[in-house]
Amino acid sequence: MPRFTFHRLWAIVLKEFIQMKRDRVTFGIMIGIPLMQLMMFGFAINSDPRHLPAALRVADQGPFARTLVQALRTSDYFAFVHETSDEAEAQRLLQLGDVQFVINIPADFTRQLLRGERPTVLIEADATDPAATGPALAAVNALAATVFNRDLPGPLARLRAKDGPVDFRVHAHYNPENITQFNVVPGLMGVVLTMTMVIITALAITRERERGTMENLLATPVRPFEVIVGKILPYIVVGYIQVSLILVAAHFVFDVPMVGSLPLLYVVSLLFIAANLAVGITFSTLAKNQLQAVQMAFFFFLPSILLSGFMFPFRGMPDWAQAVGSCLPNTHFLRIVRGILLKGNGFSEIAPHLWPLLVFLVIAMTIGVKRYRQTLD
Amino acid sequence: MSPPAAATPTDLAIDVTGVTKRFGEKTVVNAIDLAVRRGEIYGFLGPNGSGKTTFIRMLCGLLTPDAGTGTCLGYDVRSQQAEIKRHVGYMTQKFSYYEDLSIRENLDFIARIYAVPDRRAAVQRSLDRLGLANRSHQIAGQLSGGWKQRLALAACLIHEPKLLLLDEPTAGVDPKARREFWDEIHQLAADGLTVLITTHYMDEAERCHRLAYLAYGHLLTRGTLAEVLAAAKLTTWSITGPDLRTLATTLRDRAGVEQVVAFGNTLHVSGRDAARLTATIAAVRDPRHDWKQITSGLEDVFISLMDEAKDNFA
Numbered sequence A: 001m002p003r004f005t006f007h008r009l010w011a012i013v014l015k016e017f018i019q020m021k022r023d024r025v026t027f028g029i030m031i032g033i034p035l036m037q038l039m040m041f042g043f044a045i046n047s048d049p050r051h052l053p054a055a056l057r058v059a060d061q062g063p064f065a066r067t068l069v070q071a072l073r074t075s076d077y078f079a080f081v082h083e084t085s086d087e088a089e090a091q092r093l094l095q096l097g098d099v100q101f102v103i104n105i106p107a108d109f110t111r112q113l114l115r116g117e118r119p120t121v122l123i124e125a126d127a128t129d130p131a132a133t134g135p136a137l138a139a140v141n142a143l144a145a146t147v148f149n150r151d152l153p154g155p156l157a158r159l160r161a162k163d164g165p166v167d168f169r170v171h172a173h174y175n176p177e178n179i180t181q182f183n184v185v186p187g188l189m190g191v192v193l194t195m196t197m198v199i200i201t202a203l204a205i206t207r208e209r210e211r212g213t214m215e216n217l218l219a220t221p222v223r224p225f226e227v228i229v230g231k232i233l234p235y236i237v238v239g240y241i242q243v244s245l246i247l248v249a250a251h252f253v254f255d256v257p258m259v260g261s262l263p264l265l266y267v268v269s270l271l272f273i274a275a276n277l278a279v280g281i282t283f284s285t286l287a288k289n290q291l292q293a294v295q296m297a298f299f300f301f302l303p304s305i306l307l308s309g310f311m312f313p314f315r316g317m318p319d320w321a322q323a324v325g326s327c328l329p330n331t332h333f334l335r336i337v338r339g340i341l342l343k344g345n346g347f348s349e350i351a352p353h354l355w356p357l358l359v360f361l362v363i364a365m366t367i368g369v370k371r372y373r374q375t376l377d
Numbered sequence B: 001m002s003p004p005a006a007a008t009p010t011d012l013a014i015d016v017t018g019v020t021k022r023f024g025e026k027t028v029v030n031a032i033d034l035a036v037r038r039g040e041i042y043g044f045l046g047p048n049g050s051g052k053t054t055f056i057r058m059l060c061g062l063l064t065p066d067a068g069t070g071t072c073l074g075y076d077v078r079s080q081q082a083e084i085k086r087h088v089g090y091m092t093q094k095f096s097y098y099e100d101l102s103i104r105e106n107l108d109f110i111a112r113i114y115a116v117p118d119r120r121a122a123v124q125r126s127l128d129r130l131g132l133a134n135r136s137h138q139i140a141g142q143l144s145g146g147w148k149q150r151l152a153l154a155a156c157l158i159h160e161p162k163l164l165l166l167d168e169p170t171a172g173v174d175p176k177a178r179r180e181f182w183d184e185i186h187q188l189a190a191d192g193l194t195v196l197i198t199t200h201y202m203d204e205a206e207r208c209h210r211l212a213y214l215a216y217g218h219l220l221t222r223g224t225l226a227e228v229l230a231a232a233k234l235t236t237w238s239i240t241g242p243d244l245r246t247l248a249t250t251l252r253d254r255a256g257v258e259q260v261v262a263f264g265n266t267l268h269v270s271g272r273d274a275a276r277l278t279a280t281i282a283a284v285r286d287p288r289h290d291w292k293q294i295t296s297g298l299e300d301v302f303i304s305l306m307d308e309a310k311d312n313f314a
Helices: A006-022 A024-044 A063-074 A087-096 A109-114 A130-144 A154-159 A180-211 A213-219 A224-252 A262-286 A290-306 A319-326 A329-343 A347-371 B052-059 B081-087 B103-113 B119-129 B145-157 B175-190 B225-232 B244-251 B274-284 B298-313
Strands: A052-058 A078-083 A101-105 A120-126 A167-173 B012-023 B026-037 B041-045 B067-072 B088-091 B163-167 B194-198 B210-215 B218-223 B235-240 B259-263 B266-271 B290-294
Touching: A006 A024, A024 A290, A024 A319, A052 A063, A052 A087, A052 A130, A063 A078, A063 A101, A063 A109, A063 A130, A087 A101, A087 A120, A087 A347, A120 A130, A130 A167, A130 A180, A180 A213, A180 A224, A180 A262, A180 A290, A180 A329, A213 B088, A224 A262, A224 A347, A262 A290, A262 A329, A262 A347, A290 A329, A319 A329, A329 A347, B012 B052, B012 B194, B026 B052, B026 B067, B026 B194, B026 B210, B026 B218, B041 B052, B041 B175, B052 B163, B052 B194, B081 B088, B088 B145, B103 B119, B103 B145, B119 B145, B145 B175, B163 B175, B175 B194, B210 B225, B210 B298, B218 B225, B218 B298, B225 B298, B235 B244, B235 B274, B244 B259, B244 B266, B244 B274, B259 B298, B266 B274, B266 B298
Parallel strands: A052 A078, A052 A101, A120 A167, B041 B194, B041 B210, B088 B163, B163 B194
Antiparallel strands: A101 A120, B012 B026, B012 B067, B210 B218, B235 B266, B235 B290, B259 B266
16 A cells, blocks of 8 residues: 655645646636635625615605705715606606615695604615615614604604604515515526626637647638637527526516516527627637636626625625626626516616627627637737 | 659649748748649658648648748738638648547538538548548547547548648557558549648658658758758668677767667668768778668658758757
């Protein structure tokens, strides 16, 4: 029985170090991934999202209404980006996802308050992502009891009923029961597609190069566009199988509502699948070997899951992280899927998220085709 | 075997001058001129790293020459690479078909890429011709070296190219398979195909119509076998007898001695300067040995050329 010897172990260790040193990209990624994770988990991700965009519909111009709005503003949870008196417009803003909340202060707010009738302030929330709305709504409840303490001195103090002078009523749209799965399962579609589509095609050209079949392929009259599109098409079919699987599970296992048009979802999925495949192909032309290609795919996958709004509320992130997130196709696809399934969005509502996907696809494809060399130079 | 009759320019399958390729600081192919007649089997020899593969890749449009001009099948090597690719069959040094596809699937794929008319029939013909028919469903990755080589040859012939570029096609193939391969090459050449082939085997070099020898990116000699041998002006003596090892040590580094090579029980001593070599031999000659002047072999010539090239270019 051969015994353990240190010099043999040392030989392997040394060889591994030498190989690690030769593969600069792998080494760079081993350093880059922890840095990226530090940035994302340390700075970008926030499970207590503040400054959520909200619309105000105030029908009462009295001082109490102003105090209330001011209090909501200083709570830091709301950023009033729209003011409107039109209910239909407010609904549309919610539907488009431009605002997370609509806060309605009724016309006779001051009067009701002074009469001790506990006026109702209706807060309409886009509850597709319960994690995004939860903390803000909790803050509102805390605020309710104390907001008018200064404005109701002396004899008016009796109006500070023990359940507060104002009745905040929350209307959670799209996901009234705040079921997390309703948000996660549709989101998973984007995550699954990003993961598999990018990795599969990232390997496609590197594999040809690694196995030596690339030289042969280059010696034939085949054109770069033919190779790249030829490698993408079969996986579009695979992508659609994945989409269907998730939809079936979403419906039968998780009871996710499907309010909007499924055919529309299938059509726009094509754009997203193609965008991811194009990213994979681009990685494939950049990477020297299959390992590097997988690592690049992982590098892309990490922000796609963390900064896209899949795991953590998008609006809870600082501006720079939102900017990064907005460059990722998954961010837009998540909004499209959630919009169609949960909010019943139609084409006009999702259009603002379609063109970023298209731009992304065109850029990734152009880099891929440009990087693909027709010679071995 | 005699080379095809003297060529006029239109008879040239390959006609390039001054072809140069640099990788960074290193000049891998240095101003090579080459003319290959149609229907000729042209042997390309030279040590590893001499630039043979790079030169072939420039001919078939895989690399762009840094300098030099010329045509391949009448198409410009710099600007008409797409046309060249359509009419050239290139067999890479390393097996480069799909190891996870069967023989037939590989051939089908290549035939589709070249848009071969009546693909099914063409694939079947090529399977039959190279004796692959009853293995057509075998996965290429599981084939032995000889069968992989046949598959590669079948694949690079399927679009009926006019020029075949073979980069060390017989490396790692057994002698019988090598011989069959060469019979096939001669058959193809007889049918009018031009073949440029690189090899390290001297017996294969002797089966070519013409030869060129490349070292350090320079073309050192070319011509028919007889021309190459004559141009080398190498004198070789063959010695048999006892204690050849001592004799070899004695001969090395003497004036006029360039190579001392042991072949089993004989020793070959060669040099380009016949007079000095003869003088040296006269000085060390030992009656126990049998000395005989012989015609220099191709290998002696090539090693001599390489040593000379090392002095000039390395």
